[in-house]
Amino acid sequence: DNAFDIVVVGGGSAGIGVTASLLRRQPSLRIAILEPSTKHYYQPAWTLVGGGAYDIAETVRDTANVIPPGAEWIQAEVNGFTPDNNLVHLADGRSIGYRQLIVCPGIRLAWEKIEGIEETLGKNGVTSNYRFDLAPYTWSLTEQLKNGKALFTQPPMPIKCAGAPQKAMYLSCDHWLRQGVLDNIDVEFNTATPALFGVADFVPPLMEYVKRYHAKLVLSSNLIKVNGRDRIATFEVKDSSGQVSRVDKPFDMLHVTPPQAAPDFLRNSPLADASGFCEVNPQTLQHARYPNIFSLGDASSSPNAKTAAAARKQIVIVAENLLAAKTGHELKTIYDGYGACPLTVERGKVVMAEFGYGGKLLPSFPLNPTVPRRFYWQLKVKFFPWLYWNAMLKGREWLTRSTGAN
Numbered sequence: 001d002n003a004f005d006i007v008v009v010g011g012g013s014a015g016i017g018v019t020a021s022l023l024r025r026q027p028s029l030r031i032a033i034l035e036p037s038t039k040h041y042y043q044p045a046w047t048l049v050g051g052g053a054y055d056i057a058e059t060v061r062d063t064a065n066v067i068p069p070g071a072e073w074i075q076a077e078v079n080g081f082t083p084d085n086n087l088v089h090l091a092d093g094r095s096i097g098y099r100q101l102i103v104c105p106g107i108r109l110a111w112e113k114i115e116g117i118e119e120t121l122g123k124n125g126v127t128s129n130y131r132f133d134l135a136p137y138t139w140s141l142t143e144q145l146k147n148g149k150a151l152f153t154q155p156p157m158p159i160k161c162a163g164a165p166q167k168a169m170y171l172s173c174d175h176w177l178r179q180g181v182l183d184n185i186d187v188e189f190n191t192a193t194p195a196l197f198g199v200a201d202f203v204p205p206l207m208e209y210v211k212r213y214h215a216k217l218v219l220s221s222n223l224i225k226v227n228g229r230d231r232i233a234t235f236e237v238k239d240s241s242g243q244v245s246r247v248d249k250p251f252d253m254l255h256v257t258p259p260q261a262a263p264d265f266l267r268n269s270p271l272a273d274a275s276g277f278c279e280v281n282p283q284t285l286q287h288a289r290y291p292n293i294f295s296l297g298d299a300s301s302s303p304n305a306k307t308a309a310a311a312r313k314q315i316v317i318v319a320e321n322l323l324a325a326k327t328g329h330e331l332k333t334i335y336d337g338y339g340a341c342p343l344t345v346e347r348g349k350v351v352m353a354e355f356g357y358g359g360k361l362l363p364s365f366p367l368n369p370t371v372p373r374r375f376y377w378q379l380k381v382k383f384f385p386w387l388y389w390n391a392m393l394k395g396r397e398w399l400t401r402s403t404g405a406n
């Protein structure tokens, strides 16, 4: 039987990290990582790139260089699962067998849900920090804009890093304020959600910044169409009675956060729940129906904030529980839903939102977490990227239980 001990679907933040962690625990494990991309990205820094505070080249490395020594990289795209036969199917027609499976292919950017956007992204003032190739365009638009209208959008949940849509606005506004042009720029944040941020404790300090930048906040307003040539964005706006109307807004700059969804091959498989994500027990991260399958990162159904910070905590949960399951032991490592969103409210200051299931605050430091701090900016810009490449992707867990943010 040439099945692998463990097959890992997706070599992103979660997949590389959990493989490294497992191999540190048991170097003899035969693990395959199925990952089609030749590049591995540190996405949390793309917000900084869009704000002119980070070099895009520092956010990418060759996949070949992040595959943990001892693991086998199969460069292929997965397109299905037959969990009853312990098989993963590849787009090239091959099937790979496993004893235990880890599902972590991330979340899909569903651009097709916004009519007309794909042909105008990267030109006509339309940008997104959610793509490696476009984050630098956000900064060049920010630098060029001296007057006019700047729109920032946030789609319905779930999205990865739910703070990122507003972080883009804060960093652009901070630049315009420093350049003395903010008074000539009409800034608007349209979010499809009913609140500015999902955890109520963080809303007041964020609203202070919305006010400081004279930004208009429009809730329950969902971007559905972009006409790039004429620079018009169309929103579906829900009023308090639930009535939906369409509103056209002209723009000079438009920062779009795309709607997001579970990858189709996962959604259409027996592993998915009704939402399309991989159905796990939120405490143990073991699959609800297949005990030899685990899932973590953005593709998992656990109701945490989809962040690299969450993945970093989940790596330990999955590694320990998967090895326990392998030997028939009880799953003892319990996930509290920790996730973190460092909100870059201005260049040089961050509100560090760290919280678990149910919005419970889980600060890593004994400081009031709702206060913007310079110290957190330093962590975000210097320490977290270092921690990502040198600890999280290498299976080094010395800080995982104390500081969890990315």
Ligand code: FAD
Pocket: 009, 010, 011, 012, 013, 014, 015, 034, 035, 036, 037, 042, 043, 044, 045, 046, 047, 076, 077, 078, 079, 104, 105, 106, 107, 129, 130, 131, 160, 161, 164, 263, 265, 296, 297, 298, 299, 306, 307, 308, 309, 310, 311, 340, 341, 342, 405, 406
């Ligand atoms: P990913 O890292 O996205 O990896 C998924 C992998 O699966 C990819 O390599 C992909 O190629 C692969 N894959 C996809 N389809 C298939 C397939 N069919 N077969 C095989 N492999 C496949 N997190 C934070 O903690 N803090 C932040 O400040 C922060 N800011 C962010 C800002 C932005 C703009 C963005 C985009 C993200 C941000 N995040 C942040 C979120 C963070 O990047 C993700 O939560 C994290 O990368 C999730 O890890 P993952 O492994 O689940 O997914």
